[in-house]
Amino acid sequence: xxxxxxxxxxxxxxxxxxxxxxxxxxxxxxxxxxxxxxxxxxxxxxxxxxxxxxxxxxxxxxxxxxxxxxxxxxxxxxxxxxxxxxxxxxxxxxxxxxxxxxxxxxxxxxxxxxxxxxxxxxxxxxxxxxxxxxxxxxxxxxxxxxxxxxxxxxxxxxxxxxxxxxxxxxxxxxxxxxxxxxxxxxxxxxxxxxxxxxxxxxxxxxxxxxxxxxxxxxxxxxxxxxxxxxxxxxxxxxxxxxxxxxxxxxxxxxxxxxxxxxxxxxxxxxxxxxxxxxxxxxxxxxxxxxxxxxxxxxxxxxxxxxxxxxxxxxxxxxxxxxxxxxxxxxxxxxxxxxxxxxxxxxxxxxxxxxxxxxxxxxxxxxxxxxxxxxxxxxxxxxxxxxxxxxxxxxxxxxxxxxxxxxxxxxxxxxxxxxxxxxxxxxxxxxxxxxxxxxxxxxxxxxxxxxxxxxxxxxxxxxxxxxxxxxxxxxxxx
Amino acid sequence: xxxxxxxxxxxxxxxxxxxxxxxxxxxxxxxxxxxxxxxxxxxxxxxxxxxxxxxxxxxxxxxxxxxxxxxxxxxxxxxxxxxxxxxxxxxxxxxxxxxxxxxxxxxxxxxxxxxxxxxxxxxxxxxxxxxxxxxxxxxxxxxxxxxxxxxxxxxxxxxxxxxxxxxxxxxxxxxxxxxxxxxxxxxxxxxxxxxxxxxxxxxxxxxxxxxxxxxxxxxxxxxxxxxxxxxxxxxxxxxxxxxxxxxxxxxxxxxxxxxxxxxxxxxxxxxxxxxxxxxxxxxxxxxxxxxxxxxxxxxxxxxxxx
Numbered sequence: 001x002x003x004x005x006x007x008x009x010x011x012x013x014x015x016x017x018x019x020x021x022x023x024x025x026x027x028x029x030x031x032x033x034x035x036x037x038x039x040x041x042x043x044x045x046x047x048x049x050x051x052x053x054x055x056x057x058x059x060x061x062x063x064x065x066x067x068x069x070x071x072x073x074x075x076x077x078x079x080x081x082x083x084x085x086x087x088x089x090x091x092x093x094x095x096x097x098x099x100x101x102x103x104x105x106x107x108x109x110x111x112x113x114x115x116x117x118x119x120x121x122x123x124x125x126x127x128x129x130x131x132x133x134x135x136x137x138x139x140x141x142x143x144x145x146x147x148x149x150x151x152x153x154x155x156x157x158x159x160x161x162x163x164x165x166x167x168x169x170x171x172x173x174x175x176x177x178x179x180x181x182x183x184x185x186x187x188x189x190x191x192x193x194x195x196x197x198x199x200x201x202x203x204x205x206x207x208x209x210x211x212x213x214x215x216x217x218x219x220x221x222x223x224x225x226x227x228x229x230x231x232x233x234x235x236x237x238x239x240x241x242x243x244x245x246x247x248x249x250x251x252x253x254x255x256x257x258x259x260x261x262x263x264x265x266x267x268x269x270x271x272x273x274x275x276x277x278x279x280x281x282x283x284x285x286x287x288x289x290x291x292x293x294x295x296x297x298x299x300x301x302x303x304x305x306x307x308x309x310x311x312x313x314x315x316x317x318x319x320x321x322x323x324x325x326x327x328x329x330x331x332x333x334x335x336x337x338x339x340x341x342x343x344x345x346x347x348x349x350x351x352x353x354x355x356x357x358x359x360x361x362x363x364x365x366x367x368x369x370x371x372x373x374x375x376x377x378x379x380x381x382x383x384x385x386x387x388x389x390x391x392x393x394x395x396x397x398x399x400x401x402x403x404x405x406x407x408x409x410x411x412x413x414x415x416x417x418x419x420x421x422x423x424x425x426x427x428x429x430x431x432x433x434x435x436x437x438x439x440x441x442x443x444x445x446x447x448x449x450x451x452x453x454x455x456x457x458x459x460x461x462x463x464x465x466x467x468x469x470x471x472x473x474x475x476x477x
Numbered sequence: 478x479x480x481x482x483x484x485x486x487x488x489x490x491x492x493x494x495x496x497x498x499x500x501x502x503x504x505x506x507x508x509x510x511x512x513x514x515x516x517x518x519x520x521x522x523x524x525x526x527x528x529x530x531x532x533x534x535x536x537x538x539x540x541x542x543x544x545x546x547x548x549x550x551x552x553x554x555x556x557x558x559x560x561x562x563x564x565x566x567x568x569x570x571x572x573x574x575x576x577x578x579x580x581x582x583x584x585x586x587x588x589x590x591x592x593x594x595x596x597x598x599x600x601x602x603x604x605x606x607x608x609x610x611x612x613x614x615x616x617x618x619x620x621x622x623x624x625x626x627x628x629x630x631x632x633x634x635x636x637x638x639x640x641x642x643x644x645x646x647x648x649x650x651x652x653x654x655x656x657x658x659x660x661x662x663x664x665x666x667x668x669x670x671x672x673x674x675x676x677x678x679x680x681x682x683x684x685x686x687x688x689x690x691x692x693x694x695x696x697x698x699x700x701x702x703x704x705x706x707x708x709x710x711x712x713x714x715x716x717x718x719x720x721x722x723x724x725x726x727x728x729x730x731x732x733x734x735x736x737x738x739x740x741x742x743x744x745x746x747x748x749x750x751x752x753x754x755x756x757x758x759x760x761x762x763x764x765x766x767x768x769x770x771x772x773x774x775x776x777x778x779x780x781x782x783x
Binding site: 017021022185186189411417452453456459464465466 | 479480483484487489490492493494496497499500503504507508511628632636638639641643644646647660
């Protein structure tokens with residue numbers, strides 16, 4: 001069931017009406033049933049996997065909390081991580097390992113022809129697995145209280161607004177909210193609806209429209225000119241942002257209507273003025289997850305310099321691999337690690353040559369924002385390309401630019417409209433950046449009439465220009 | 478009930494309800510206005526309200542093949558061009574009924590034909606979507622209701638702006654600007670076409686009796702209304718015509734048989750000599766602006782001889 005479907009709107013209305021009508025003590029159970037129903041619309045069998053991951057983390061959480069020795073706690077944490085990752089590895093990575101193992105054997109001169117597994121990746125598996133695991137880590141690190149109520153814990157893992165594509169919530173933030181007594185409030189309904197409409201607009205009007213051009217070019221990149229490949233890459237950068245942040249906005253909006261506060265997942269990432277800043281603004285829930293549960297346990301930056309460089313690479317490569325079992329994602333992660341390190345070395349150099357003060361100048365800041373955007377777009381080539389060879393081909397064509405004509409796609413109207421929509425998006429982002437327009441639930445300085453008209457026009461835009469699509473990009477992760 | 482209690486005790490209730498009602502009214506008013514504006518443009522693009530004597534009906538093949546502006550200039554009367562991408566024989570029957578409802582002064586229908594028109598497969602499967610803007614027309618409403626998924630139908634029924642795809646919006650804008658130009662400039666890539674045919678990438682001809690029957694019904698409707706029918710074969714490139722030569726000729730025979738059976742039907746075939754002039758084609762079945770101009774000139778000469 002997709003957010004951009006009538007089925008979901010009907011489902012939400014029913015859940016909403018029942019949720020606020022029944023006694024508080026039954027509400028977590030209702031949300032649990034609703035969340036599993038929501039998930040089972042894709043494939044009911046996958047709900048068993050989610051239930052198993054939930055049960056493992058619930059049990060190990062209890063055991064970790066009861067254990068008195070660190071060794072025992074570590075053992076249970078290990079069990080939790082191993083058992084949680086098992087389905088993820090099987091469904092998502094098994095074929096990748098099989099393929100690459102076969103290639104290595106063939107390189108070594110052995111005959112290797114292994115059959116790959118006929119598996120379908122359960123939607124949202126990476127999201128609910130990481131959310132469940134974060135609980136066990138937090139109990140182990142005493143950052144959260146152990147949850148003894150299985151219903152509350154199960155709904156924390158399966159909460160339908162953020163189940164299939166995040167934000168990946170922390171138990172310390174979300175779990176406690178299932179114990180709160182939420183009352184229906186018009187203010188929350190309106191705030192949630194506004195964010196939902198904006199997210200839906202980004203998804204069905206911008207992302208799905210850009211996808212038509214992007215898919216066509218990336219399917220056969222060798223048929224297109226450098227200019228076309230450059231535009232397709234730029235379009236993809238906007239597409240993935242609108243697709244993913246659109247979903248997050250809708251998730252946060254739906255949760256808000258029910259009285260829940262989900263964490264902000266995007267904060268104007270294409271206006272970041274450094275790579276470190278970009279990762280504080282892009283998929284915040286995942287980057288902070290890797291920060292808390294991988295980077296810091298590895299020692300963070302409180303280690304020798306070489307070890308720190310290794311830590312940076314490990315975090316970014318794992319982050320790339322989290323997105324998919326393909327070398328393209330690993331290279332994408334590696335590129336971001338390189339950017340991160342070069343930025344660090346650049347800052348050190350500015351220090352040495354005593355030019356650190358220029359970092360504060362407006363020109364430097366603007367140039368940096370543009371540079372970061374270009375670098376991020378370049379890395380997206382590897383994220384989107386169908387194969388590593390395609391990615392290198394596209395990168396090469398863009399770097400050694402040839403002035404062949406630009407392909408406008410099957411319809412020049414669609415192309416022009418796409419460009420106008422991108423301009424609109426960046427204009428809105430600038431207004432949000434300068435705190436004129438509301439970002440998430442922040443105060444807006446816009447006159448009420450303009451804000452009201454804006455949402456009417458957004459809804460009209462969805463009706464008039466919305467495309468129908470079957471999935472969100474991040475569902476595959 | 479907790480919900481009702483919450484609503485009653487919410488101090489923001491009155492203001493919120495006012496905002497929500499105003500929001501919905503504003504949205505539906507704007508939607509209504511956009512619907513009218515787009516529909517007017519589209520009707521102008523199709524030439525519904527111009528009391529045209531001649532109407533062109535067909536899919537993209539005819540759309541790109543004939544220049545209605547040139548026809549109007551040279552013939553001295555209005556021409557309606559009700560063409561849309563991917564419309565099949567059943568859609569065209571509906572289009573003709575729709576056109577006749579809008580304009581009772583039509584004397585001649587130029588009906589675009591080609592060797593694949595009875596095949597059915599290969600044309601748009603959701604061609605009913607092309608008729609969404611005209612849901613207020615009873616016959617169109619019945620057709621769309623049958624063809625469209627229920628949720629899609631009711632969404633279009635309720636919200637007028639959802640009835641327009643990008644193509645229809647573009648046509649509507651063209652209608653306001655009176656632009657019917659063929660924008661498909663360029664020439665067909667013969668090398669790639671030959672490669673595609675060798676690889677088996679071509680649309681086979683398969684004359685489905687059901688579709689032939691629909692054309693028969695269409696012609697009978699036009700006969701009842703004393704309207705002359707010209708079955709016009711805008712050329713398709715010789716390379717694809719020759720691929721299934723026997724079936725191709727068989728289809729042409731069907732068109733000829735219609736002229737024998739109905740005295741109001743003529744078959745105007747421009748395959749010779751134009752199908753061999755590759756520089757007239759944008760792709761194997763569509764003409765470029767040069768091709769459009771050549772074929773329109775020839776059609777005008779034919780019409781002047783009537």
